[in-house]
Amino acid sequence: MNAAIDLAGKLATFSEAWQPRTVSLFNGHDVMVAKLRGDYHWHVHDDSDDFFLVLAGSLEIDLDDGTTVTLGPGQLYVVPQGMRHRPRAPHEAQIMLIERTGTPNSGHLATAAPRRVI
């Protein structure tokens, strides 16, 4: 459909944390929005970089090398493929996320959130 995709509008349609919604497709990737609250678990994506852009709130991403990246609105970080990481949002973060289509958000298909397209 030839229409703008409004990220805040898409985020307003759900409240669950760690349950990304796909809002567009791009070169074999899912462009998603998600709400993050609290600590996620350490995980890794063996087949995709992991693109995070914070739209509201703040996000911390712990990396396997012992460093932490802190992101506020308008800030992005790409976790390299194969790098273990743990996203944390002490307060709610609203983000845009891009991963190769089919990438399990949890790192494993058994625990991944279902793919939801909105």
Place this chain on the structure above:
Amino acid sequence: MNAAIDLAGKLATFSEAWQPRTVSLFNGHDVMVAKLRGDYHWHVHDDSDDFFLVLAGSLEIDLDDGTTVTLGPGQLYVVPQGMRHRPRAPHEAQIMLIERTGTPNSGHLATAAPRRVI
């Protein structure tokens, strides 16, 4: 480098229109910021979808099917690979742009802006 990439901060480092700057890499793509002013020319990317997210201002994208997509801050649109399009920014638009690395922004290598990484 394990640091957040601040899009507004990157945009503040240059003023030229239609000269994207690469700020990150992602799964074989360049993540770029750009300032757009006035009308660009009709062009097509045969090898990449074209991802536009408006950060400030507004952007109109004319499409080959006769429709126009209008984008404001926080709104995105993905022009499908192979679709002729013409971006227009009657006032300045500041955007994040993602294309496969090596995609000429103008549609042709001969007229493309050089790749600049900042």
